[in-house]
Amino acid sequence: MSDPTKELVFQLEVIEQMAAGGWKRGRAEHYDRALALYPRTSSAS
Numbered sequence: 001m002s003d004p005t006k007e008l009v010f011q012l013e014v015i016e017q018m019a020a021g022g023w024k025r026g027r028a029e030h031y032d033r034a035l036a037l038y039p040r041t042s043s044a045s
Contacts, residue, residue, distance in 0.1 A: 019025060026038045
């Protein structure tokens with residue numbers, strides 16, 4: 001049984017709720033840490 005006060009439990013719950021609302025989870029290898037975004041899904045207007 002996991003400890004419900006752990007940060008990971010909280011993070012997974014947030015991700016689950018966001019995904020249920022249509023949010024798409026990105027893959028770490030596609031994330032640009034220097035830009036702090038996913039360049040493939042970002043657009044400059």
